[in-house]
Each structure stands twice: as structure tokens, then as C-alpha cells.
Amino acid sequence: MIPHDVKQSFIEIVGLENVADSKASQLVYSFDATPQFQSMPDIILSPRNTKEISAIVKLCNKHRIPIVPRGSGTNLSAGTTPLQGGVVLLFKHLDQILEIDEENLTVTTQPGVNTLELTKAVEAKGLFYPPDPSSMKISQIGGNINENSGGLRGLKYGVTRDYVLGLEIVLPNGDIIRTGGKLAKDVAGYDLTRLFVGSEGTLGIVTEATLKLIPMPESKKTMLALYQDMEAAARTVSTIIANRIIPTTLEFLDQPTLKVVEDFSKIGLPTDVQAVLLIEQDGDKETVERDIQKIEAICKENQATDVQLAETEAEADALRTARRSALSALAQLRPTTILEDATVPRSKIAEMVQAINEIATKYQINICTFGHAGDGNLHPTCMTDVRNQEEMERVEKALEEIFKKAVSLGGTITGEHGVGAMKAPYLHLKLGEAGMNAMEQLKKAFDPNNIMNPGKIFAKAERKRIVVSHE
């Protein structure tokens, strides 16, 4: 509950029209794209500028009111659920691209800008912002920064972190700081810029960002390689890289995913094979041509039953869109869809996929696997039903085993979705006690009163998704 006088102060800061606390609004912001995590916020605020955000934060810090900064809420780790109530902070008024600088190859933007819109705006100037999370049609760039979002082009181009050059941040004490700048190099003290990228709104609020752009690649080719043998597909991934070729995209879909995606998208995907690789290369025309030829040869040497090159950009786009729709398609199968993102070194993909299948069989649950094979970033996706308590317990056990296996292979519990509330009970598997302790000290240093997105990253208890909290 927000005390009456605090609510009055919020109204003074942002204006009455930017304060919402009806049951309906609370309900809207009680969940994000993550199934089975729901908690009611007390109030939803839509500040109009950084100064207002600073004033809100100061007030919240004084009164120990939690703040959850929220973009479009497309994250899959319950990162933007207001677990302890308080304020949900929206960026709908901070939705402007401030500058595209063609000499320094940067874009400076407010956090509420839609990712796809930003991408299109820079592409109109022949520039390229590579991070392309599957949610980019809906997601906001501020959310991408908080989550360090990845995407399909991560293999060659890296993730959001690799493109953030500078930030304006409101710290939990209300201080406004600026980090980095339009600078390729800056070692003036600790790298707060990258520390804030992926910190899931637990250290402060990003209110402006300067992002690095690169020249738009001249050409692109897209292909599908079909396999009757999962191992062969995984081996192809390693072999391509070991041949010193880094494709833009190297995605993997298993048979169950293929079937569901084809049903959903109807673009003629093969459904009679065990696995496909969706492979893209971009760059200069000659390089792309040569790489694609080499990749085709490698696929065939590794028992691809067929290799299909997209003839037109429309065909290529259909393939990419189909891949991006995998989650939506799978979500239609059963009431509850849990998408994971265990990640391993790419040389361990075959072993990891096999382990996932064995674990699914062991616990008799339904798991489809797709993902960014080139990154080792797999998305084992469990179709289940949260109303079935007994099945959910098996799901939890299976997921824990998957995480443990990933870590034992030198991997991690989350490659691009973040820890949020969903992965918090498993974080110790990757970090160990000393690592957890170091991160908790860091959190305390920035946010001693734990007002910023409390309950995320650091699990108080072994809270898992079986329990649904309705406050």
C-alpha cells in the first residue's frame, strides 16, 4: 500500500494523468510474458523525463517503496513482475530517438523506443543495429538494455551489451549519472555502462542510452539444412565454426518444434526430418557467396539430407519469421509454456540436446528444443499445464536437471533471458556461494534499501513456479 501523502507527491511529480492505481491497471501490470508469475503492483507511474524519475526514486528510497522499471514486459524470466508490490514505472513518455549520428555511428535514444522502430530508423540511413530479440516487434530498447537481450544475429554480432556505449542512469539514491559516451574507448574508472546492461533494473533506472551502430551489410543469404540425425546437425554447427566461418545466424529447430511452427506459419517447412538448421550469412557480396557455398558443402559432408537456399528476400524473411514465431506456435499446444534458455559452449550442443531429450523422457514431460545453435544458446521449451500440480513438480525437477547439466558442461542457466524471479532459485548453480555473495555485496552498494526491483536475481528462498502468488 502506498501511503496517501506519498501518492499525492507522485501526482505532484508526474501529473494526475500519469498515475494509475485502479484494480484494472494493477492487474495489467501484475504479470509479464512469463507464465505463472503474478503479483499486484500498488501504483503505475508514467514519468515524463529524467528529473521526474529522479524525484520518484528519491521518494521511494525514503519510504522504502519498491520500483519495477518496465518496458513492454516481454521478458521470460518474470523480470518485471512487481513481486513486492510498489511502483511499476513505465517509459511511454520517454519514447524518442534523440539523435542518429552518422559521423560517430551512434544512435542516442530514450528507453521507451520500440526495438524494431529503432532498427528501422537507423537502417533508413544505411546503418545497422544488430541485436534482434524475438520480441523486437514489441520490446523496448530500455528493456533490452536491462535484460542484455540477444537474438538471432548474436553469433556474428554479439548481444545488446556489445552495442551500449553510454547511459544516463538514475541511481537508487536519486542521483543522475552519465556513463561512457560516443566513445569507442573509455577507461575512466569502472565500466558502469556494461555493469548496468543486464542488471535487470536492480541497480538503477536507465533513462537514456547511446548505442553503437555499424555499417549495414551489403548482402545476405539464407538457407535451411535438413537432417535425419540430431547429432549430425549439431556436428555441422561446430564444423562450420571450426572452418573459421562465423555466420550471422545459425539456428536449430528439432522435429516437434518444426511441426508446430509449420502448422502455425504454413510456409512449407519440412516436418519429416529430425532437425533443421536455419543459416544466414551477411556481408560483402563475394564473401557471402563464398561462405554460403562452403557452408552448403559442410552441411552435406555432415549428412544433411537436403540444403535449401532461399531464392528471394521474401522467402528468407518467411523463414526468419517462422523461427521467431516458435514460442507463439508452441504456446498454442498446451495451457502452459515454459521457455528456457540453458546455454553451453557450442561444442557441447549435441550432448546438451541429447541430455534434454533423456531428461524429458525420464520425467515424462513434453519438451521441444530450438534455439541459437551457433551460440550454444538452446531454448528447451516445455509444454505443460500449471493446474496439474503433479506434472508441474516433474517439470521443475526436469528443468533443474537441465540447468545442472548445462553448468556441468561449462554452460550457464540463462544465456539471454535473465535471472529475474524465475531463475533466481538456480543462480547458485552457476555462481557458487562466493559468486552469489560478491553480487549481493554489489547490489547492496548501489541499492542499500533494496528498492530497485526487489526479489529479482537473488532468491530469498527456493520459490519456484509451482507457487503462484496473488497478493
Add this chain to the structure above:
Amino acid sequence: MIPHDVKQSFIEIVGLENVADSKASQLVYSFDATPQFQSMPDIILSPRNTKEISAIVKLCNKHRIPIVPRGSGTNLSAGTTPLQGGVVLLFKHLDQILEIDEENLTVTTQPGVNTLELTKAVEAKGLFYPPDPSSMKISQIGGNINENSGGLRGLKYGVTRDYVLGLEIVLPNGDIIRTGGKLAKDVAGYDLTRLFVGSEGTLGIVTEATLKLIPMPESKKTMLALYQDMEAAARTVSTIIANRIIPTTLEFLDQPTLKVVEDFSKIGLPTDVQAVLLIEQDGDKETVERDIQKIEAICKENQATDVQLAETEAEADALRTARRSALSALAQLRPTTILEDATVPRSKIAEMVQAINEIATKYQINICTFGHAGDGNLHPTCMTDVRNQEEMERVEKALEEIFKKAVSLGGTITGEHGVGAMKAPYLHLKLGEAGMNAMEQLKKAFDPNNIMNPGKIFAKAERKRIVVSHE
């Protein structure tokens, strides 16, 4: 002074042969490559493994003894001077490349490995580790990580930070943690990996690193563009990038630097021009050919008086070596050489170079400027004499004005050399009070007893290089 029983414990931990505290050894490690900063350590330890480092750190933490981890001491910010005495920690026993993984494109290494040796080892396998600080013949990879070293290839390939995937770290409490891994994507908690890169040994000790490699580019071309007009050279830099070409290297040398470098290297550099650009492009043969042609045209359109293409790799290498020798060459002119690395957005290079020249004239001091023009990372280098107190005061004033100008242009006080002791008095110019405060809180969270490289980054007072401390 190290208490006798603590010294005995050090001997027990690392063995007598790995403990040195003679006056001669203290003197050797009382300074690094930075002129005018000298302080005596109490003891020099050469541990043989991570466990020994952890034991040393625990002991130092208990007795509040400062530890300065030191690679080859080639840094230029007095980052490895033992300002408050204590332990200098060497990595001469941690000098092994542990693994080159050709499937995952990673190298895992101990911190004491020489940078050039690591580069050669991976190149022997057709792989590429791009960061190439000018000191790479001497520097150690652990030092590069602590300093987030840049280099000549930074424009296209980024800096050390962009290649560090995972670390083993001994924290100031003696805990050993592992961050990241052979993973293109990992968002399991805060990004401690990148936080430690460039933290100058103030947060803990890096004892192992997994670095990203990329395929070796197929071909490379090197050229020199000559200018009678500094402005025209600077404009060329911006124009190349604005034309969507990112060269590997885009270096700038002004006339005074050219003269000195030619005297030193005798490779036939032009000395009758106002400035030259050293430009390299690498990649696929066709791309390189086309880019170099485009760049040549852009140089000529921007009043280059001549463009010279290196005919052979030997000729190209001579040019690169000449550029790398700029500091050594300039250092022969007068007793004291102060190399700075004020950095600005690349669109501001012309303005910054002009400001540097005006400031030099105003204070009647001798400054040559060269550096990584493509990055906006300039190295204004002051040839002076520390024994001349009156001149040194003018030098200090000039440098402070240069830093202020860089920050006012959206730049930073240090692009790649670090803050260390030398830049600490100026850090507030870039960060402001709130930014300084955030960083100090972070430091305290990791190192509450301030044992890790104390006196660096955060200046207690306005200690500048005029005062030489001999403890």
C-alpha cells in the same frame, strides 16, 4: 613494513625462493613505465598458483597490507606503482596458455602470458586475438585485462574487454570465483567479467582468463596518406567512417612526431608534411581491395597530397612498427615524456587537435600528437623535464586544460591507459560527484579494507606528477 611473522607466512605460502624484499628488488618494482611516479614496495611475491594467491590475499586482508598485482608494468598511468607500499604480486609462475579451443574459438590462459606470444600461438592455428597494445612485445595478458588495453586495431575490432569471456578471480576476501565461460551469451547475474576488465587491480586479482578468438582475416593492406593540412587529415577520418567503411587501423601522426619517428626508425617516412594517416584494412581479399580503393579516393578528395600503398608485408610491417615506436622515439628528445590519451568522439578530432596545439602554445610547452584517430583516441605527448619545477607547473596546467576540453567535447580523460595514480586527480571531470560516489561504493563493496591497489582511480587529494614520492 611487513611484520616478521607475516613475512614468515608468505615464505610458507610461496616458498623462500618466491619472496624478495632486498632494497634492489624493492627498487625494481618501485615504478612502472610511467615517469615520475615511484614508491617502494615492502615485498615482492611470486605465487605459483591460484590457491597461493588466495592465501596471500587472505593474509593481507587480515593485516591490511596493500597488494599491487603487476604484469610487466608497461602501463602509463602509474597503475602498478605500490603507492602505499605492501606487496607487489608477480605472475611469472602463471605464464601458461592452458588451452586453445578451436571448436569454441577460445583461448584459456594464465595472466602472466606475454601478449605477443599469445597472439602468435593463436595465429599459428589460423585464429586471431585482435587487441594489440603498443606494449604487446613486453606486456602480459593479465595486465591487459586489468587495464582494458586497446591498440591499433581497436577501431574495427574493439578493445580487450570485447574479448574477455570468462575469468577466474581471487576476491579481496580470498574467495575464488569464476565468471562467464566459453559462452557467447551469459546473463546469469551481474556482468562481473566486464566489471573486472579495466578495474586496474583494485577489485581483485585475475588468475585465469578465457578469451574470445575470431577467424584470422584472409588479407590485409596498409597505406599512408600525406597531408599539408591537419584539418584535412581529421576530416578524412570522419569521411571514411561516414562512408560506412570501418578500417582495421586509422592512425594519425603529426609533423613533429613524424620527424622524431623517422629519425628513430629510418624507414623513409615523409617529414615535410603536416600530418599522415596510417590506414589498414583487413578481411576478404575482394573487400580489402575495394575498401582500400574507396579510402584512397576519399583521402584524395580531402586534399591528401599523396597516398602511398605498402607494396610488401615487410613494408607494411615497417610502417606499423614505426607507429608503435612513437613513444620510444619521442622519449629520446627530452628527459621526461608524458604520454596522454584524452579521447573524443571521432567527429571532434580536428577540434581536439587544434585545441591541443593552442594549449601547448599558451603554456609554451612542447607537445607532439599522434594516436588512434579512428577511435578519437589521441596521444598528446609532452616532452619536458621534471627537474624544471616551473615548466612542470605549466605542463600540469596544460594537461588539465586538455582533459577539460576533451570532456567538454563529449570525450573522456583516458581512452585506453587507465586512471591509475596519474589520472586520479582528473577523474571527477568525467564522472562528476555522483559518478565518483557510485564507483567508490562499488570499490568498498568488493574491498572494504582497501587492500587492492590502494590509491589508484580514487585520488585522496590533488596529487599530481610534480611531487615525486620516495617512501
